[in-house]
Amino acid sequence: MQEHGIKSKNGFEHLGLKPAVVKWNLGPAECTQEVLSRGEGVLTDRGSVMVDTGKFTGRSPKDKYTVEDAQTKDSVWWGKINQPISEEKFQMLRTKLIASFEGETMYVRDMYAGADPNYRLNVRAYNTIAWQHMFTYNMFIRPLKEELENFEANWTILCNPKFEVENYEELGMNGKNFAIVNMTTRELIIGGTAYAGEMKKGIFSVLNYVLPHDHKVLSMHCSANEGKEGDTAIFFGLSGTGKTTLSADPNRALIGDDEHGWTENTIFNFEGGCYAKSVDLTEDKEPDIWKAVRFGAIEENTRFFEGTHTIDYENTSVTENIRVSYPVHFIENAKEVSIGAVPKNIFFLTFDAFGVIPPISRLSKGQAMFHFISGYTSKVAGTEMGITEPTPTFSACFGAAFMPLHPAEYAELLGKKMDEQNVNVWMINTGLNGTGSRMKLKETRAMITAALEGKLDNVEFIQHPEFGFEVPSTCEGVTTELLNPRNTWASEEAYTEACNKLVELFNKNFVQFEEGSSQEIMAGAPKVLAD
Template identity: 60%
Template sequence: MQELDLATQTSPLAFLQSTTDRKVHHNLPPAELVEIALAREEGKLTSTGALMADTGKFTGRSPKDRYIVLDDKTRDSVWWRDINIPFDSQKFKLVFEKMQAFLSDKELFVRDAYAGADENHRLKLKIINTKAWHNLFCHNMFLRPLESELVDFQHDFTIICAPEFEANPETDGTKSPNFAIINLTDRIILIGGTGYAGEMKKGIFSVLNFILPHDKQILSMHCSANVGIEGDTAIFFGLSGTGKTTLSADPNRKLIGDDEHGWTEEGVFNFEGGCYAKVIDLSREKEPEIWDAIRFGSIVENTRFKANSREVDFANKSVTENTRTAYPIDFIPNALNPSKAGIPKNIFFLTADAFGVIPPIARLNKSQAMYHFISGYTAKVAGTEMGVTEPKLTFSACFGAAFLPLHPTKYATLFGEKMEKYETKVWLINTGWTGGPYGVGSRMKLAYTRAMITAALEGKLDRVDYRQHQVFGFEIPQNCPNVPSQILNPRETWSDKESYDRQAKTLAEAFRSNFEKFKVFSSEDILAGQPLY
């Protein structure tokens, strides 16, 4: 990658060298950042030593205010839509100049970091923050260079995050005062008007989702990953509420990462150096690894204390249900370092099917895997989001549509090619309902789901008989160690078999309807994976 030059006054980041009285802090360690954040009243210390900070008005990403600069590099390659919103290159220059002027007299926190554990495919980042706790967030979430690597560190992508700076929609080309603008040609991300720290990490994820598949034919993935003692890598895809973090946290396997990975000809590598986990209703019993990772150096966002204490009340939703923690991955005892491993042997698509149709485990062929990868299906139930009172179908392309600059078929084709080349097995796992839909049936027992995943990982499902699902066509094992055989075929768990058949066809029709927007871009190989009816 071409480096941005900070050495000359013609550099777009020359304002960092301006001779004002303000301070510019470079690569401060966590302890100093915490001290400064406390002194500036950016947060408070919790009883475990973590820094509690609020993100302000925005407690999550603002996808309708995320833009990609439209230019020769992106015009014919980006999948333009209501999330990849085109932004005029001249307007970008205007916003950038205004941000530079705004920052010229501000105290700034600058960090050098990596995105990507594979040294052959990583991005070198320069991150500029106006808030100390944001810089600590970046220390935790990105990979941390060694002191020796910082001597001649030449970055190839820049993040500038200034929540205090707001755009003027009337003149600047934004819809709102808040914005996140990605410029893939100038290799800069501008973030303003929002204090939600996740915009920084997801901005770089979007960049990697463009560069790796488009320029290098490397598959970028929104997934968690772990590896067994025999070196067998497993990948877990799944939307919120499907159990991705829980099921990939296996004490008998090393954690590669919990959110973002790349798949090269050599294997899988983590993009990040930390974890950004939801903490609503967190307890030591449910998530001991996350619970113990919330200590000095960690951050908790938008949480509140229990009365008359500094103990975090993880059940408190008064600010948002999207309460989170950010900590370095090595705060997890079984984390792999460096966070990369071999070619995936097994891949799991997780869905919380509230309609009780999808089997608890099914084996997918290449076409089905590509089709379900593009579909990215789950169902939200009451309590998962405000206003959701009954099961709601959710499709998110490649299990991460919000972060895909390229068309989903690009990722799915790469996925299918790699699956076929390396004979990787793909499994569909339903962590949702069985015996009927939500409100009638029951949630799949976690112990059964773990047993099925373990059986797949250990190759025990290679030696059992399968039957074809009558509507979706994928294969259902007829038995599985430590799992009652009667729950493997979802139709058999329903008392009214005809109701199951109607529900299955209704869900299949929803898949087909969702896929219409991808159909014209899809190969016959992908289309062969659609439901049979």
Template identity: 60%
Template sequence: MQEQVLETQIDPLSFLDLKTSGKVHYNLPPAALVEHALARKEGFLTSTGALMADTGKFTGRSPKDRYIVLDEKTKDAVWWGDINIPFDSDKFDALLEKMKVFLQDRDLFIRDAYAGADPNHRLNLKIVNTWAWHNLFCNNMFLRPSNQELENFEHDFTIICAPGFEANPETDGTKNPNFAILNLSKRMILIGGTGYAGEMKKGIFSVLNFLLPHEKQVLSMHCSANVGKDQDTAIFFGLSGTGKTTLSADPNRSLIGDDEHGWTESGIFNFEGGCYAKVIDLTREKEPEIWDAIRFGAIVENTRFKPDSRDVDFENKSVTENTRTAYPIDFIPNALNPSISGIPQNIFFLTADAFGVIPPISKLNKSQAMYHFISGYTAKVAGTEMGITEPKLTFSACFGAAFLPLHPTEYATLFGEKMEKHETNVWLINTGWTGGAYGTGSRMKLSYTRAMITAALEGKLDKVEYKSHPIFGFQVPQTCPNVPSEVLNPRNTWANTEDYDRQATVLAKAFRDNFKRFEDFATADILEGSPLG
């Protein structure tokens, strides 16, 4: 197979003191990586030219097998616990040596890339893969240096991902054969025993979630973002099922990014160079931008073909419901390049409240914004996950607890400072139920939600009348263009207002109970945002 590779005098593995008897493929273009993946039987071409690949046993991240090395740099800074599990530094060194032995007789795919569109806060990456399609994934998801940038590229963080290498829990210090270990002092991530490509992406996100707030006072955020024609920047936070992707995808606004961003003194920037979108039940009608992006160079994970064809059956859940696609952000027509924008004027917290309590739109003050940022609330309903038969409360700190090395109050305090300094509006949007809880009420109409977000973005809610919610305390607008006024006050949509009051009290207690684990680190300013009763 003929290859065009960047000419270089640099040994891409010299930094590891690693010599391999296999072939080293360095900074291959997407077409060459696809050829290798097909030749190595790592996947298949779909009818649109995308590469279909399986992740193997693991079809999602394994959070209980993700570790951070405990050392002088991290011992007093990291929020240790079930999310950030400590790992011994000597065990890390020993495991790295074992991985290097594993890599010595294998073909390797090496890639230089970076995370962070803002040059002032960029993290240069050297990625070592044993699978060609994983290297293509990294090409798609991280930012791609130009040939000129590659000439003098110096990496400052390394990812080694070898799905075929398994740890020995008895001697290596892991719980299971699979692992993802972050070493923030040696600036390295080791991943083994799992073929789920998202571990690489989220590993770097976790690294940035430590480095940027802790060392540079840059707020790292698990959110989507877009910008209007008047350069008005908006941010959307929300857990799965709240409508984050749908509501941030606006044909009248440019996409900055769909998942990970940083907020500096001058504006926001995307950490990534691509999108990693769920594709279960995908149709062109529902998500035309994602549908059209699944073409040559893109990847679809854990999907299956329709019978006797190479057409992807997006309804097929036989492998997992977590089927995904990974593609460069410039596959989206209205993507901003470079993906950097100004200070956000409006921030939206999205929740799918299945209890019918949260108003469809509310304005939060600084204390409430910090409190609800830490809470990261939504509710899952029957059918979204196996075993859920009634609405289930879900709280995820800062809308991304699994990726936070620092205590959530550190992110929330920085969030509040930036919100106050730049006079940014923060809105709580309920895309869930109204007129009663799930099973009695009805789902908020998407057209109403879009109208409320548009009104907020266009400043049409600046001078309307507001009333304070009696329990949660946030300000509820009494009128909104293209939305019936009765919809704005959820208590009035219930058949029995006393039932609403009882449900609101129960939900408020759930917020306070959830927040008890954060109270010892929370400031009085944050605690002031708590529900009243």
């Protein structure tokens, strides 16, 4: 067996792996050379490498499992999102997966998950694909050379996309591919899929269990930035709400793009990189992401303009989910150490296609917990085939697919921190008003800036009768009439009907969370208007 690269102090003999060649902790140039020489990807005219992820161009939630054992049996919120698998089946699959590495070139990466050393995981990833090894360099936190020499992993990722489960039906699984977390043995095993996001989100799910359950640290699917005075802001939001755009503020430093923890004293990034959607990417729309596409970046499932090595970001012939990964320091205003102070302001971003949620409103503790659990946005007609009217989308804690615990546990932690640290929580509607027009980005930025700079502290607030939010009567840079969505509707009757419909959808969605939720959370629910 040949070994290359910066090898850590302790090896992998205990796993029983028998690869032909082992390459440890390769840097971007070495990774790029491996990707190209092995025919795994091609070089673009901007120096990034373009790769295909194969059959899977996104995560496969139905093939994600958690081992049910003495540790997880009564703590994980089992259901469609958190599917159980037995210890026996896990061990059988693990043994076969380890055997599949025999004779392969194996890439090993040592890395951290979590910028705060008090809570981070020491993760070692084993891959059979060079570009996935490069992905782990981009997306996780990179130890210093001297740290690598004495690195001891406390979590392990084993990933071989070529290994598939032929008898999956006999095992009660949904397909030949899988991503399985074992909280007791501290392992994530992945087979049958080359989509690298399974590694990123698998470890995120682990942190979403370990941090709240073991340390009472709130784990969050959000972006975070920091002002020049050291004030931290957090942005939650599902796809299409503007989370990436609004958190990328040239006047504020980026702490992180996607995943964070909230301790007694800090907000810290889980990652060392960004994994951005790149469909329709242009320099004008997303200048920070555009500049980050350079040597060291990986572009997934994109295509070139014919006869060139220039990527056509409008070409979604492979998938709508085209992405680019790169280290966070590729963003010019990113913090060198991705840690900030506890937040003063939290923003829940929603695209409300019903036109009834105010463009900005302040939430009470109960309302914040309820809407955190709800994680609401909506799709609009024309965005997908078959959608002819506003279609609501709810994702608990703005990241349901990655939350192993009951959503109320995360919501209660949020409420506790609001009390302890005097945090403002704002709902921002980046969607439609009663005229069917979308809020202008300029006005949305003005509202967020006003909240961040304390300009709303002394204005008059009016209670929204349906949702109970506090709505400012004025806001610098925003047309006053727009602040109350009722003013934008031509018909009072039509407004009431639309509002009641949305309220009913909220309450219907919340039924699944009632068991396990406190009275304070349930009291934050909106109320149906009288006719």
